[in-house]
Amino acid sequence: MxxxxxxxxxxxxxxxxxxxxxxxxxxxxxxxxxxxxxxxxxxxxxxxxxxxxxxxxxxxxxxxxxxxxxxxxxxxxxxxxxxxxxxxxxxxxxxxxxxxxxxxxxxxxxxxxxxxxxxxxxxxxxxxxxxxxxxxxxxxxxxxxxxxxxxxxxxxxxxxxxxxxxxxxxxxLPIKEVRSGFAEVIKHALIADPAFLEELMKNLSTLEDIEPSFLAYCLKKGVQIKSEIVRQDERETGVRAYLNFGHTYGHAIEAAAGYGKWTHGEAIMVGVVYALYISKQVNHCDFNVSLFIDWIQRLGYTLSIPEELSFTKLYDRMAQDKKTIANEIRFVLLEETGVPHLKKVTKELLEEADRFIRQIGREE
Structure with missing residues (x-):
């Protein structure tokens, strides 16, 4: 223990x-x-x-x-x-x-x-x-x-x-819930621990039958990462917002689809890829998004968004996000793996990222 x-x-x-x-x-x-x-x-x-x-x-x-x-x-x-x-x-x-x-x-x-x-x-x-x-x-x-x-x-x-x-x-746990939960483990690695992310991508090829000791290790790492951020910022006035990496677009999908239609983690993983794309455009982040997408798709995640969830619907939901201030949508982005920051993002770039996600989804 x-x-x-x-x-x-x-x-x-x-x-x-x-x-x-x-x-x-x-x-x-x-x-x-x-x-x-x-x-x-x-x-x-x-x-x-x-x-x-x-x-x-x-x-x-x-x-x-x-x-x-x-x-x-x-x-x-x-x-x-x-x-x-x-x-x-x-x-x-x-x-x-x-x-x-x-x-x-x-x-x-x-x-x-x-x-x-x-x-x-x-x-x-x-x-x-x-x-x-x-x-x-x-x-x-x-x-x-x-x-x-x-x-x-x-x-x-x-x-x-x-x-x-x-x-x-x-x-x-059914595999759908395993997949949902592991999205947050991957998110923690992306925002705080590049070595942990590399370890996950190297050693994890399926979520169907995770070795119990490796699962325990991953969960402990996730809790340690989150607890350190919470220690610095209990009430999300600063760095705690970084824990919302992938959540702005992901929460918009959950809300627009109707709560429960998507699991939290599966929606967040779409949001993670969305934020990684924007990070590349804004910060020129040196991250291999294609390699990451290939990996998460092997783990069973999908980037296929139903047509009825239009960008307009998702944008309206993102505008209601708690990080939005004075009608300016702010995203947690990566400068590099393990180095997140909060930045305003234009509607034009949000729509461009939305098109990127939907194109991948159509190719699945």
Missing amino acids: DIIEVHAGEATYPVEIGENVLLSLPSRVASLTPAVTSVFYIVDKAVYDQYEGRIKEHVPNHQHVFWHVIPAGEAAKTFDVYQQCLGAALEAGLDRHSLIIACGGGATGDLAGFVSATYMRGIRFIQLPTTILAHDSAVGGKVAINHPLGKNMVGSFHQPSAVLYDLSFLRT
């Missing part, structure tokens, strides 16, 4: 990564001060249906434990589900010393974290991520729900008390 300490503003908390980390949950809860008065689980339905017995086997030793099951995936991050969670918490009588436990993928953690951030103006929560994607979203305290006009537009910064990342949950 590996333990990474995350420092974010005034908060410090552990991220435990390994097999059967769930075993440490009772002791983690018992160590919190002030003492926890009640425990409220918010659990992804798919996870609950498959792992109910295992999860309940390691419930904290507490007389007041409540359960609330939510829809799986992005369907959870709505105002209706958020309100239902608040209602269930109120009915359970949660108080300021209660604890929320988020058990599921990234969407579950985002929702449960936002519930804990806003219930009684903020109570504690612990993340139990069950997907590869959640290695990114569970760390750093960004919690949110979606608005029909934009992804993660309603949210807060609220750090967890701990993240317990039990890798045994990953054994049953």
Whole structure:
């Protein structure tokens, strides 16, 4: 097992990564001060249906434990589900010393974290991520729900008390979810660790059957990269924006297509290629985009965007991105691998990059 300490503003908390980390949950809860008065689980339905017995086997030793099951995936991050969670918490009588436990993928953690951030103006929560994607979203305290006009537009910064990342949950992930989660691993390498990216491109030829020890290594690297950025910038006033590499165009695809139609990571990977193309045009970035595209296509990623998602629709979504200021769309770009920066991009160049992506998609 590996333990990474995350420092974010005034908060410090552990991220435990390994097999059967769930075993440490009772002791983690018992160590919190002030003492926890009640425990409220918010659990992804798919996870609950498959792992109910295992999860309940390691419930904290507490007389007041409540359960609330939510829809799986992005369907959870709505105002209706958020309100239902608040209602269930109120009915359970949660108080300021209660604890929320988020058990599921990234969407579950985002929702449960936002519930804990806003219930009684903020109570504690612990993340139990069950997907590869959640290695990114569970760390750093960004919690949110979606608005029909934009992804993660309603949210807060609220750090967890701990993240317990039990890798045994990953054994049953469908390949689509593996692909979605690994996009964030690749993104971390692109923005912060050229040697790690080279290692991935050399050693990873398929996502179908990743060696467990290599997967654990990759997830640990991703958490370390993100935790260092969060240490420098908890509330995204500076370098933390770099974690959004690939997300401006990717989020636009997710929102315009309808949340859940594309997995987060598959949309983000399209956004990564889009941002790499712009980086070449703006910064003359010395990066072999063609070689990178060949690699991710072998891993099963697609760059084929449905015709109904026109550039105009995607541009309108990008204009609503949180990095947009005074109607100027800003992108995270690379000067070189591991050296990101934030820069304004013209509509003309955005449309040119869009044509580049669509041409590749038509050739797949």
